[in-house]
Amino acid sequence: xxxxxxxxxxxxxxxxxxxxxxxxxxxxxxxxxxxxxxxxxxxxxxxxxxxxxxxxxxxxxxxxxxxxxxxxxxxxxxxxxxxxxxxxxxxxxxxxxxxxxxxxxxxxxxxxxxxxxxxxxxxxxxxxxxxxxxxxxxxxxxxxxxxxxxxxxxxxxxxxxxxxxxxxxxxxxxxxxxxxxxxxxxxxxxxxxxxxxxxxxxxxx
Amino acid sequence: xxxxxxxxxxxxxxxxxxxxxxxxxxxxxxxxxxxxxxxxxxxxxxxxxxxxxxxxxxxxxxxxxxxxxxxxxxxxxxxxxxxxxxxxxxxxxxxxxxxxxxxxxxxxxxxxxxxxxxxxxxxxxxxxxxxxxxxxxxxxxxxxxxxxxxxxxxxxxxxxxxxxxxxxxxxxxxxxxxxxxxxxxxxxxxxxxxxxxxxxxxxxxxxxxxxxxxxxxxx
Numbered sequence: 001x002x003x004x005x006x007x008x009x010x011x012x013x014x015x016x017x018x019x020x021x022x023x024x025x026x027x028x029x030x031x032x033x034x035x036x037x038x039x040x041x042x043x044x045x046x047x048x049x050x051x052x053x054x055x056x057x058x059x060x061x062x063x064x065x066x067x068x069x070x071x072x073x074x075x076x077x078x079x080x081x082x083x084x085x086x087x088x089x090x091x092x093x094x095x096x097x098x099x100x101x102x103x104x105x106x107x108x109x110x111x112x113x114x115x116x117x118x119x120x121x122x123x124x125x126x127x128x129x130x131x132x133x134x135x136x137x138x139x140x141x142x143x144x145x146x147x148x149x150x151x152x153x154x155x156x157x158x159x160x161x162x163x164x165x166x167x168x169x170x171x172x173x174x175x176x177x178x179x180x181x182x183x184x185x186x187x188x189x190x191x192x193x194x195x196x197x198x199x200x201x202x203x204x205x
Numbered sequence: 206x207x208x209x210x211x212x213x214x215x216x217x218x219x220x221x222x223x224x225x226x227x228x229x230x231x232x233x234x235x236x237x238x239x240x241x242x243x244x245x246x247x248x249x250x251x252x253x254x255x256x257x258x259x260x261x262x263x264x265x266x267x268x269x270x271x272x273x274x275x276x277x278x279x280x281x282x283x284x285x286x287x288x289x290x291x292x293x294x295x296x297x298x299x300x301x302x303x304x305x306x307x308x309x310x311x312x313x314x315x316x317x318x319x320x321x322x323x324x325x326x327x328x329x330x331x332x333x334x335x336x337x338x339x340x341x342x343x344x345x346x347x348x349x350x351x352x353x354x355x356x357x358x359x360x361x362x363x364x365x366x367x368x369x370x371x372x373x374x375x376x377x378x379x380x381x382x383x384x385x386x387x388x389x390x391x392x393x394x395x396x397x398x399x400x401x402x403x404x405x406x407x408x409x410x411x412x413x414x415x416x417x418x419x420x421x422x423x424x
Contacts, residue, residue, distance in 0.1 A: 020399055025242040026326040083302060086320050087294040094287060123286070126243045126324040133317035179414035180407070182422030183239060187407035194400030 004148045007140075011152030014201060017127045018160035019194035021134075024127030028161055029186060038165040039158075040114050041122075046154030048122050049131050052096050053150030054143050056089050056132040064088060065136075089132045097123045127157050164190060216342070224346040228354035231417060234327050235358045236410045241327030244318050245359055246402040252375045255363035257304070257311045259356035261319060265296045266328050267348035273336040274344035280337075289332050290323065297322045327355060362405045370396030 017023045024045070031041050062068055064085050069076035101119045105112045122128060131153050140146045167189055176185050234240045241262075248258045272292050273280075280288050301319045304312040312319065322328065331351055336344040367373060372380030372392045380386065395401055414420045 022243050022246040022399065022402070023321070025246065026240065029239055029242065083298060086298055086301070086323055087291070090290055090294055090323055094290065124324050124326065124329055126321050129324045130317055130321055133320050137317060178421050180411050183236070184407050184410040184414065187403045187410065191400040191403035191407065194403060198398065198400065
């Protein structure tokens with residue numbers, strides 16, 4: 001249990017998707033103009049990461065990695081399909097996003113109207129594919145670890161986008177040098193937030 | 206010669222030249238279109254991975270542009286995103302296998318970022334915005350132009366981060382050769398850390414926009 005909490009906290013603060021790996025920067029910069037929309041996108045990202053990382057974990061464990069197919073019989077013990085992982089992961093993500101969209105539309109129309117427009121955007125958010133690839137690279141042992149990594153990364157991304165959106169709402173009233181307005185100052189603020197987040201680096205979990 | 210040029214547009218007409226040179230400055234994919242930021246920042250701590258990453262993106266983007274442009278009339282619009290993703294993913298797998306075979310160390314340093322070329326918005330963005338509606342040759346040039354625009358930002362950022370952070374250029378310890386460690390100069394370890402990539406790009410944007418006032422945004 002303790003290792004699950006450790007992975008969760010570590011992926012929120014120390015290995016933050018935005019500040020440590022710059023994943024999902026495109027939508028992070030494009031959608032962070034107001035707090036309200038960024039909360040919507042952030043929740044959608046937590047949701048999709050929490051689902052796709054465990055699913056990709058199972059696919060990696062039982063289909064793709066070296067010797068994964070041994071459950072089919074001894075003849076398959078030497079098969080290594082890991083070169084197919086990119087195309088499998090992206091297919092899983094694209095179809096999961098579609099599926100999640102349909103399920104939410106059916107069971108919770110209110111959530112659908114608030115998340116609706118963001119869900120298709122998420123299929124091409126690098127944070128989602130990055131989550132699956134990091135899961136594969138770090139070789140998590142159980143599905144519970146993979147799930148807590150997925151959820152933690154999602155929460156980290158959520159914190160980052162809501163934080164920058166709040167700052168951007170306020171910075172509208174400041175006198176920023178004209179060439180820095182918009183994109184430039186957002187980059188620099190994100191850099192400063194990243195430096196602040198680096199203070200978590202010394203924590204050993 | 207003159208009759209032929211009337212019927213057929215020359216390979217490097219003014220319009221085609223624009224496709225290559227516009228993305229270098231006023232239509233730059235990173236600083237103006239805001240595409241492909243994720244990978245651009247993460248691989249720029251040293252020059253070598255930045256160069257390898259640029260070459261990979263160059264290969265994937267120009268080939269994917271040509272392929273999608275050849276297929277553009279046969280792709281049903283409803284499933285075009287899946288078709289584009291499959292083409293990109295196939296090309297990225299090729300690039301990844303080539304890197305693992307010939308440049309294993311760099312491929313380890315780039316880690317997941319080679320795979321992330323699939324979701325690099327620069328590629329989807331150019332396919333959607335250009336290759337779906339243009340002939341193969343202009344699409345190829347557009348791919349080249351945008352990857353050069355992407356590459357030069359990566360290389361400039363990586364140059365400064367490696368020079369000030371590690372005191373070397375492309376692995377050669379220039380600062381040591383200059384002998385300025387003797388007079389008390391120290392490498393700035395901050396430059397290697399991730400946040401400085403963002404601030405460096407912010408400064409590039411600042412310089413670019415102050416030279417070209419058309420690009421200045423309202424707030």
